[in-house]
Structures are given as C-alpha cells and as structure tokens.
Amino acid sequence: MHGGLRQAAERQGLWAALTLPGTIWLILLFLVPFYAIAAVAFGGFDPILLRSLPRWNPLDWQFGAANEVVDQIFGGSLQDVFLRTFVYVGLAMLLCFAIGYPVAYFLARHAGRWRGVLLVCLVLPFWVSYLMRMLAWVNLLNPDGGWASRALNTLHAPELFELLGLGDGSEVWFGQPVTVVLGLVYGYIPFFILPLYASLDRLDGRLLDAARDLGASGRSTFLRVTLPLSVPGILAAAVITALPMFGDYYTNTILSGSPRTEMIGNQIEAYTRTTEPQRGAVLVLILSGLLLVLMAYYLVLTMRATREAREARA
Amino acid sequence: MSRRQFVERSARMALLFGIGGQVAAACGGDDDDGGGGGGGGGGTIPLARLDAPITLPDNDADAIASGLEPETGTLRIFTYPDYLNPETLDAFATEYGIEIEESPYETEAQLLSGLQNPSFAYDVVVGATTLGLPRFVVGNLIQPLNHDYLANFDNVLPSLQDPYYDQGSKYSIPYTVYTTGVAYRRDVIDDSEFAGDDAWALLWDPARRGYVGIIDDARDGLTLGMYYRGVTDTNTEDQEIIDAAAADVRDLVSATSARIDILAYQTIPEGRAHINQAWSGDMLAAQFYLPEGTGTEVLGYWAPERTTVANDFFVVPSRSERPVLAHLFIDFLIDPANAQHNFEFVGYQPALTAPTADDLIAAELVPEHLVSALVSDAQVENGYRLDALAPDVQQRWEDAWQTVKAG
Numbered sequence: 001m002h003g004g005l006r007q008a009a010e011r012q013g014l015w016a017a018l019t020l021p022g023t024i025w026l027i028l029l030f031l032v033p034f035y036a037i038a039a040v041a042f043g044g045f046d047p048i049l050l051r052s053l054p055r056w057n058p059l060d061w062q063f064g065a066a067n068e069v070v071d072q073i074f075g076g077s078l079q080d081v082f083l084r085t086f087v088y089v090g091l092a093m094l095l096c097f098a099i100g101y102p103v104a105y106f107l108a109r110h111a112g113r114w115r116g117v118l119l120v121c122l123v124l125p126f127w128v129s130y131l132m133r134m135l136a137w138v139n140l141l142n143p144d145g146g147w148a149s150r151a152l153n154t155l156h157a158p159e160l161f162e163l164l165g166l167g168d169g170s171e172v173w174f175g176q177p178v179t180v181v182l183g184l185v186y187g188y189i190p191f192f193i194l195p196l197y198a199s200l201d202r203l204d205g206r207l208l209d210a211a212r213d214l215g216a217s218g219r220s221t222f223l224r225v226t227l228p229l230s231v232p233g234i235l236a237a238a239v240i241t242a243l244p245m246f247g248d249y250y251t252n253t254i255l256s257g258s259p260r261t262e263m264i265g266n267q268i269e270a271y272t273r274t275t276e277p278q279r280g281a282v283l284v285l286i287l288s289g290l291l292l293v294l295m296a297y298y299l300v301l302t303m304r305a306t307r308e309a310r311e312a313r314a
Numbered sequence: 315m316s317r318r319q320f321v322e323r324s325a326r327m328a329l330l331f332g333i334g335g336q337v338a339a340a341c342g343g344d345d346d347d348g349g350g351g352g353g354g355g356g357g358t359i360p361l362a363r364l365d366a367p368i369t370l371p372d373n374d375a376d377a378i379a380s381g382l383e384p385e386t387g388t389l390r391i392f393t394y395p396d397y398l399n400p401e402t403l404d405a406f407a408t409e410y411g412i413e414i415e416e417s418p419y420e421t422e423a424q425l426l427s428g429l430q431n432p433s434f435a436y437d438v439v440v441g442a443t444t445l446g447l448p449r450f451v452v453g454n455l456i457q458p459l460n461h462d463y464l465a466n467f468d469n470v471l472p473s474l475q476d477p478y479y480d481q482g483s484k485y486s487i488p489y490t491v492y493t494t495g496v497a498y499r500r501d502v503i504d505d506s507e508f509a510g511d512d513a514w515a516l517l518w519d520p521a522r523r524g525y526v527g528i529i530d531d532a533r534d535g536l537t538l539g540m541y542y543r544g545v546t547d548t549n550t551e552d553q554e555i556i557d558a559a560a561a562d563v564r565d566l567v568s569a570t571s572a573r574i575d576i577l578a579y580q581t582i583p584e585g586r587a588h589i590n591q592a593w594s595g596d597m598l599a600a601q602f603y604l605p606e607g608t609g610t611e612v613l614g615y616w617a618p619e620r621t622t623v624a625n626d627f628f629v630v631p632s633r634s635e636r637p638v639l640a641h642l643f644i645d646f647l648i649d650p651a652n653a654q655h656n657f658e659f660v661g662y663q664p665a666l667t668a669p670t671a672d673d674l675i676a677a678e679l680v681p682e683h684l685v686s687a688l689v690s691d692a693q694v695e696n697g698y699r700l701d702a703l704a705p706d707v708q709q710r711w712e713d714a715w716q717t718v719k720a721g
Binding site for chain 2 (some may be wrong): 047048049050051077078080081084138142143144145168170171172174175176253256257258259260261262266267270273274275276
C-alpha cells in the first residue's frame with residue numbers, strides 16, 4: 001500500500017515535471033513581455049530621444065498616459081475606434097457562425113468518405129501566408145479590373161451593403177466597413193470551423209437516436225439536442241476566432257487603409273510606429289483586459305455546460 | 315483635475331484594468347507624471363528654421379582623423395527599404411573589397427530607436443531628416459564628419475552645402491531632395507485641373523471617393539490641411555491652426571474615404587488611387603510599379619511653385635565601427651555617375667548639382683510627364699520646410715493627427 005502511494009506520488013511528480021517546459025515557455029514568452037508592456041505603459045517617456053523609460057517597480061508606476069487614453073476611449077477620439085472594433089468583430093463572428101456551423105455540422109455528420117478530403121480543403125488556406133492571401137484580395141478587389149470587384153458590382157452588392165449600413169454604396173471596395181468585416185471572416189473562419197467540427201464530431205450519436213426514437217423531428221432534434229450540446233464547441237471556436245480578430249490590424253491596413261475603418265489594432269500599431277509607444281502599450285493592456293473578461297466568461301460558460309452535462313448523465 | 319474627474323477616471327481604470335487599488339493610489343500622483351508626453355528626459359533640442367540657421371553643438375563624439383585607411387569587413391547600412399540601388403552597393407563593395415549589410419527602418423522613430431539600441435552598431439545611416447537630426451546630436455548618437463574624406467562634396471546642391479539645419483554640414487551630407495505635392499492618374503484627371511496653385515482642393519472632391527490617398531505622417535498630413543486654407547507656417551505652434559488643419563483633413567477623409575498610407579508609388583500606378591498626396595520621389599519611382607501594358611504617360615505629379623521641400627541625408631553613427639568606410643561610402647554616392655546609377659533604382663532625385671535634371675531626362679530616367687517631380691535648386695531655397703519641433707509642440711501635432719487617424 002505504502003509503495004503504491006509512493007509510486008503514485010512519483011507519477012504525479014513526473015507529470016508536474018513534464019509541465020516545466022511549458023511553464024518556462026509561458027513565463028519567458030508571455031508573462032515577462034507582458035510585464036515589460038506594463039512597465040512601458042506606466043513608465044516615463046523621454047521627449048527628446050522619443051524613447052520609453054520603462055519603470056520596472058510597480059510602486060513607481062505613473063498613470064498619466066493611461067488616463068489620457070482612457071479619456072479618449074470614453075468620449076474622445078478612441079471611442080469610435082473601440083465601438084467600431086466591437087461591431088466589426090461581432091458581425092464577423094455572426095458570419096463565421098452562420099457560415100461555419102453548417103460546414104462543421106456537415107463535416108461531422110454527413111461528409112462520409114469525403115470527410116478527409118474536405119478537411120484538407122479546409123486546412124488548405126493555412127498553407128499560404130495570411131498576408132499573401134490578403135494581398136491577393138487587393139488585386140481581386142481592385143476597382144481597375146479586379147474580377148471580384150466586377151462580380152460584386154454586377155450583383156448590386158454595393159446597394160445591398162449600403163442598406164445594411166456596412167457601405168456607402170460606392171463601387172470601390174477598399175475603405176468600406178463591409179470589406180474589412182468580410183476580410184476578417186475570410187481570414188479567420190478556418191479557426192472557427194475546426195474546433196467546432198471537433199466538438200460536433202464527438203457528439204454522442206445515441207443521444208440523437210434517442211431524441212428521434214422519442215418522436216422529435218429532425219429540426220427539433222437539432223434545436224433541442226445537437227445545438228445545446230455543441231455550445232461548448234461554439235464558445236471555444238468563438239474565443240479562438242475573436243481573440244486574434246480584436247488585435248488584428250493588417251486585414252484593415254491591407255484591405256482598407258481608411259481611418260473610417262480604423263480598429264484598435266491599427267491604433268496600437270500607429271502609436272508604436274511613431275512617437276507614442278506609451279499610449280500603444282496602454283492600449284495593449286486595455287485590450288488584453290477586455291479579452292480577459294471575454295475569456296473568463298467563456299470559462300464560466302464552459303464549466304457550467306460541463307457540469308450540466310455531467311448532471312444530465314447522472 | 316477635479317475630484318469628480320478623478321473619481322470617474324479611477325472607476326474607468328479599475329473597470330478596464332481590474333486593478334482598482336493600485337490605480338487609485340497611483341492616480342494620486344497624476345499631476346506629477348506629466349501625462350503621456352512627459353515623465354522623463356527633459357532638456358531641449360536646437361530648433362533650426364530656414365530664416366534662423368543653426369550650427370549644431372559639439373557632442374561627445376569626435377570626428378575621425380584625416381588620412382586613415384579604410385576598414386575591412388562588413389559595412390552596416392541603416393536605411394529605408396529599397397532606398398539604395400543594389401548594383402551601386404555592389405560597385406562600392408567591389409571597389410573596397412568589403413561586404414555590405416543593409417538593415418531597414420520605416421519611420422524616423424524607428425531610426426532613432428535603432429541608433430539608441432546598443433545591440434546594433436550601424437556604420438552609416440541613409441535617409442535621416444531634419445526632424446531627427448538635432449535629437450541625434452543631443453543624444454550623442456552621431457559623430458561629426460571629416461570633410462577631408464568627401465572629395466565630391468562640391469557636387470552637393472549649392473543651397474545645401476551650408477544648410478540652415480546644419481551649418482557647415484557638420485554632421486550631415488544631403489542624399490536626396492523631393493517636394494510634397496499631388497500625384498494623379500492622367501488618364502482619369504485632366505492636367506488642366508492642376509493649372510493653378512490651389513489644386514490641393516482636388517483631394518477633397520467627393521467625386522473621387524474611394525480613389526483618394528494622403529500621406530501617413532502627422533507633419534505632412536496636417537500640412538495638407540494648412541495648404542488647403544492657404545496657411546504656410548509649416549512649423550506652427552498655434553493650436554488653432556493645428557486643430558483647423560486636422561478638422562479639414564478629417565473632412566477630406568469623410569468626403570472621400572481616403573486611404574492614409576505611404577504607398578502612393580504603388581496605388582497610383584496600380585489604379586487603386588486616382589489622386590494622392592505624395593512625395594515627388596515616390597512618383598518618379600512609380601514608373602517601376604506600373605502593370606504590364608500601362609505606359610508612364612498615365613502618371614502625373616503636381617506641386618505648386620512653393621511647397622514642402624525636404625532633403626534626406628547621410629549621417630555616421632557615433633558607434634560606427636567602420637567610420638572611414640562610412641565616409642567613403644557617402645562620398646561614393648555623391649559622385650555624379652554613381653548618383654545617377656543609384657537613381658535608376660531608387661527614383662529619388664539626388665541632392666546634387668550633377669546629374670542635372672536634364673541629365674536624368676536625357677537618360678530617359680524621368681518620363682516627360684513627370685518632369686514636374688524634379689526639384690530645382692530655386693525650389694529648395696524657397697520651399698517650406700518641416701523642421702524639428704519642441705517636444706510639447708510635436709506632441710500636439712501627433713495628438714491632432716491621431717484624431718484624423720481614428721476616423
């Protein structure tokens with residue numbers, strides 16, 4: 001008995017040791033840089049040499065730059081940037097769900113022998129750099145002969161998006177909110193579909209059979225069984241997709257470049273490129289704080305869903 | 315700050331960072347930290363103006379002695395991307411039996427940051443401007459030049475041999491010269507629309523919606539708003555003028571959905587922009603970015619008789635490990651033949667007497683319709699300059715520009 005306990009303790013120690021590389025990785029490549037950003041955000045600034053003067057001791061931190069940025073967010077020039085970012089990411093997430101869920105569902109439940117091929121097709125975009133794919137759209141949407149631009153204009157898409165408040169009716173697609181939203185969807189939707197597919201694929205088919213046996217229609221089975229059971233998958237997909245979208249700046253830079261579509265990531269980039277790294281660092285912290293809230297909400301929902309599933313099984 | 319403002323700010327900060335206690339304690343010192351623009355440094359920088367030339371002060375670095383042999387090894391050049399002809403670099407490397415390594419920077423702030431980073435020891439900087447020069451000197455980041463190594467110095471434009479921003483060319487040697495104007499597609503907008511001296515207003519034309527671009531730079535961007543109103547004090551400290559210019563540029567963005575970037579040399583030839591605030595050098599370079607089958611006749615450039623004129627220059631970092639070679643490199647590039655060869659790739663006009671504008675046209679390096687993008691010595695003498703500003707004024711320009719960029 002005593003030897004068994006020791007063996008169990010040794011096993012536990014071994015597993016703990018195996019987490020060491022990951023822990024060191026996290027400390028070196030996440031916590032330390034994150035702390036450095038905080039030291040810059042709450043540090044000083046040399047206006048002559050235009051360089052940050054990080055303050056490593058939290059007791060020395062100053063919040064002048066942070067106050068200015070916060071003031072700009074609440075009623076200042078950054079307010080629209082924040083609202084715009086949330087609207088764009090929200091719309092992009094809705095589209096990801098509308099497009100991605102049926103695809104993931106089909107792959108998981110109905111693709112049959114084509115599943116492998118379709119999964120490869122889904123992963124295929126990752127073989128090409130994100131930047132290259134976006135740059136390809138620059139040519140496709142070029143008002144001077146881009147075929148995607150021509151096709152969209154022939155289909156009266158500008159008028160449609162103007163009605164939806166996502167465009168100004170112009171046949172030039174660069175600089176339009178809809179272009180940025182669709183660019184985000186295009187760039188990130190594989191990240192949405194893959195975890196959702198994994199979740200749907202693990203659904204217990206017997207539960208669906210039971211629902212049908214109990215007289216539920218196909219629609220009812222989907223709405224009352226499949227959809228609720230796929231909520232953790234949807235949340236995981238949403239988190240994985242939304243987090244990079246919030247910090248994205250190159251989609252906007254490449255497909256728009258107009259201040260009318262400026263997002264938080266663009267502001268961070270603009271601050272750090274020029275002479276205001278402190279403000280850029282503050283924005284990074286604020287964005288991280290907001291994403292942390294979203295992440296916490298996701299964890300709470302996931303834990304609740306897991307608990308409910310466990311209770312249902314019991 | 316009123317108590318009410320203090321409480322509101324603290325609450326917002328606590329909400330955003332989730333570190334209420336620390337914020338509340340730290341905000342008590344808010345008055346001391348000088349906000350985002352202050353908190354460190356102090357001191358001043360010498361501010362040159364066209365009508366108030368300055369001799370930059372001595373710094374801690376010494377100029378190299380005369381008559382030294384050039385070093386061997388690798389010459390490390392800190393430069394804007396694609397701002398040197400690789401063939402010209404090869405020619406220099408062959409002549410001195412060395413290797414050359416280019417490191418790129420994209421903004422003056424990045425240049426300043428790179429020069430301060432002790433991990434890097436660049437030998438020569440290409441593309442510095444009057445905005446950064448006094449900071450480089452005060453920060454001991456560059457060394458005085460020894461003109462004994464610059465046999466071709468007499469080839470520098472006469473108006474820039476003793477420039478107002480660096481009397482005696484103590485620390486800098488001019489590299490290129492350019493104006494700020496308006497680039498346009500001649501197949502879309504007729505030349506006649508640019509007949510007067512007030513064609514800046516064409517950038518505000520809502521009929522060009524989706525096809526307009528402006529330069530992504532606080533100084534150039536806001537100066538556009540000033541020129542639109544006929545204001546020519548391009549180094550103004552007047553907050554009202556700065557704010558009015560920002561408001562005008564915001565109107566431009568709103569009316570035309572303008573792009574803000576520094577890609578006119580691509581967007582105009584590709585047809586993504588029909589009209590763009592641009593540097594003349596970018597338009598001379600734009601001919602290399604035309605799609606196949608499109609002739610250079612579609613490219614047009616307009617600048618009024620008096621407009622923003624700038625010249626980039628070479629400086630030698632104080633930490634340069636090959637300062638002799640750096641001097642010889644500068645001298646190599648201000649040689650007429652080498653400068654013309656370099657121009658063939660770069661497109662920015664050398665700030666030199668030779669090659670002349672006629673030389674460049676005769677060599678078919680400048681298309682007929684882009685002759686307006688060449689800068690004359692008279693333009694250099696009379697142009698409006700974007701000079702270094704006092705730190706607090708610079709911050710106000712940046713803040714105003716941020717309101718434009720935020721949409």
